[in-house]
Amino acid sequence: MLSKRAQETSKNDFLLINFLKTMSSSYDEATNPQGYVNLGTSENKICEDIWLEKITEISESADHVTADILYYYEYHGMSRVRKTFSKFIEDRFKSKMKIQEEKIILLSGVATTINALAFTLADVGDVFLCPTPAYTRLKYDMLDIGGVDIYEVPMFDDESSDDPCKMRSDVLESYLLKAKQRGLTVRGVILTSPSNPTGKVYTKQELADLMEFCKREDLHVIFDEIYALSTQGQGCFTSVLSMTIPDPDKTHFIWGLSKDFGLSGFRCGVVYSHDVRVINYLQKMATFCSIPAPTQLLINDILSDTEWIDKTYFPTYYTRAKENHKLVKDVLDDFKIPTSYSCENVIFFWMDLSQFLNERTKEEEIKLFNKFMDTGLYICPGTELLCPIPGWFRLTYTYPKRDVEEGIRRFVAVLTAIRKEDSFERLKQFQS
C-alpha cells in the first residue's frame, strides 16, 4: 500500500528514541525531580535567558512585522537574509574568498542540508565515506529519504592518547578500495569538523590532506562545521573556507544555528557550494524545505546585530560553557576518567568509561548506559555514535547549570556504586 521506499525506511534510531524518552518526563527540580536529566542529546541550552530577552526585543521593535513575511519569497533564502549570512560567514569563518550570496542556500535545518546534498550528489545505493566515531544521524539524514548510505571508516586509535582521531588519508584510501570492491559507488566524504562526538579539531594540514585525497580520487567532500563557533575563540579551529580549496566544485560547506547559537528550534541550515549546477538543484529542492519568511527575518535581525553577538552573546556563552566544563571535568579527574582532546572545543565530553565495564563489549557498554538511565540520567553510549571501540560515552555540558549538576550527581552515584561493588568483589575473592 505504501511505496517501496517508504516501506524500506529505517526504524527510529537510538538517539531519537532516547531523546523522546527523556522528553516524555524531563527533570525539573521543583515539579519533576525524578524526571530524566538529558545530557545525551547534543544541544546547547546555556543561554536561554539572553535569547528570550533578545527575541522579545526584536519582536517588539517597530519595524519587525513587514509585508514581506506574508507572501511568496525566494525559497532558498530571501536576498537580504542571504546577504547577511554571506557577511556573517565571511567574518566568522575567516573566509579566504568573498562569500557570494548567490552561492548560499538556506534550508530548514542542517539535517535538511545533508539530505539535500545526498540527493544532489548521489543516487540511491551510493555511499559517502565517513570517518568514525561520528554523529549517527549523518547516516539517516542521507539514507531515510535520499537512499544514500555512509560507509564507515574507523579512525579511532585510543592507544594514541594525544590524538586518537588523527585524519589519515591512507585509511580513507583503503576503505575506498574496500567499498569499490563491494561494488559500491563512492561519491564523497562527509566530515563533521570539529568532530562530533570526539571533540577533535582538525589541523590545517589534516584538512588539506583530506581535500587532496578527495581531489585525487574525484570525490565530493562535505564539511559539516556545525560546532565551529563553539570552539570558544581559542583560535585552534580551521574552517575549510579559510583555506585554499583544491577542487571547489566538489567541496561543500554546511553550518547552522542549532549548536553555536543554541537555536535548534529555528531549523536553520546553510550550504555554501561553488558549482552552479549544485546551487541550481538545491534551489529547486528548497521549494520543499524552505525556512518560512517570519523565521528568516527573525534570524536576519539576530545575525545583523553583530554588536550584541560579540559583546553579549558569545562572551556569555563561553563563560557559562567554561563553568560547566570545569564542573564536569573536576569530577572526571576525580574518577581518573580519560577524555579525548581538550574538550573545550565543543559542547560535550567524549570520555572513556571502560574501567567501569566488566568487559570491553557493546553489551557491557549498553549495560552501563542502562544503569545511568535507571537513575534518570541519559548520556550517549559511544557505539551508538559509530565508535569502533566500546566503552566511550558522550556527555553534553551545555545545559542549564542545575541540570548539569543534577546529572553529574547521578553520574557519580552510578560510578561510585560500581566501584564499591568492585571492591566488595575483590574483597570476597581475597577472602575466599
Next chain:
Amino acid sequence: MLSKRAQETSKNDFLLINFLKTMSSSYDEATNPQGYVNLGTSENKICEDIWLEKITEISESADHVTADILYYYEYHGMSRVRKTFSKFIEDRFKSKMKIQEEKIILLSGVATTINALAFTLADVGDVFLCPTPAYTRLKYDMLDIGGVDIYEVPMFDDESSDDPCKMRSDVLESYLLKAKQRGLTVRGVILTSPSNPTGKVYTKQELADLMEFCKREDLHVIFDEIYALSTQGQGCFTSVLSMTIPDPDKTHFIWGLSKDFGLSGFRCGVVYSHDVRVINYLQKMATFCSIPAPTQLLINDILSDTEWIDKTYFPTYYTRAKENHKLVKDVLDDFKIPTSYSCENVIFFWMDLSQFLNERTKEEEIKLFNKFMDTGLYICPGTELLCPIPGWFRLTYTYPKRDVEEGIRRFVAVLTAIRKEDSFERLKQFQS
C-alpha cells in the same frame, strides 16, 4: 558530477518563470508605474493591512516569546499546534469524524505535503491520475524530487457551458486503462477541490463517485482543499472530511494557509491521513521539511483566535474579494467574455478569451499572453494550466484593489486594440 536524479530534474516551469519576471519589476503606482501587474499568480494579498495589525499585536503580546521556540520539538508539528489544527479543521471543514491530532502532519507548505505524499505513496516512475485543467505545479511537486508523475485526464468540455468540468468516473476509468496499457503503475488520483484553475466546486455526489472509483480500483486519492475556505461562506463547498469515506486508509486530505489566509510566506501545509504507516513515514520526512518553532507558534496564535477569524478576518476578506470580483466581472460582461462557474468560489476567474484569437491554438493563446505581458500585465494562459482546449486564461482578483484596477485597465486596452484591429480588418475585407 551531479547525481543522475539531479541531472534529470525539470527546468523552471512557466508559472515560476513569469512569477519571477513580474517580481523583478513590480507595478507600484508611485515608484514603478510601468512595472508588471501580476494577476497571474494565484495569491491572496487582499488583507495585508489587517494581517500586519494582527501579527504585530501577537508579536507584542507578553507571552509570545517562550523557551519552546528555541529548541528541538516534534518536527511534524508541536503537540499544541496540532491540537489547534485538529479543532480548526473539524470546525471549518464540517468534519464528520473527530479530527485526531495524532493523524495531523504539518509540513513547510502545501507543495511540500504533495512532495511528501508522492514519496510515501508512490515510487519513481509511478503516476497519479489528475483531471485537467489543473494547477501545473502539482506535476512538479510530485516529480522534481519524488520522481512521480501525473497522468493527465482531460475533463473539460467547454460546449457544456453550465458544468464543463463535471467529474466523470468513466473518463477516469478509460485513462486508468490507457496508463496501464503504457506499462505505468497508477497509484492514485490527485484533485484540487475546489478546482484550480476552473473554480469548479465538486458536488457531494461527484466526490462520492470519485471515492468509490478509487476504492474499486484500489487507488489512493489526495484531496487538495487549499481553496476550501475561499468559497466565501456560500455553503456550496463540500469537504471530503464531511463525508463518509469508503476507503479511509487511502484517502488523504491536504490544506494550508497560503490561499484562504493569504499567508504563502508562512509555508504551512497540513496533511490529514488515516493510515498509521503513512503517518509514520510522513513524520520521518518531517525531519527535513518542518515548520520552525517560531513560525509554528505564530500560526498557533492566529488559528486560536477564532473570534478575530470569524468577526474580522473572514468578513473583511469576503467583502473585499466580492468588490474586486464585481470590478472584474463587469468588464468581462462588457466584453461578453464567458467565465466558468460562478467564480465567486475561488480567488480567480477562469475565462474564455478565444474570441480574441485568430485560431484556437496554443500558439495563438501564447501570442495573446505576450500582448498582455507587453503592456505589463501577467495573466496565466490556460494551456500552461494543462487545459486541453486553448483560449482560456486564469486571472486572480485577490490582489490590492489598485493593482486589480490597473491590471484591468491594461487588460481592456489589449482587448480593445484587438477588437479595433479586427473591425479594421473586416472593413478592409468588405471594401476590397
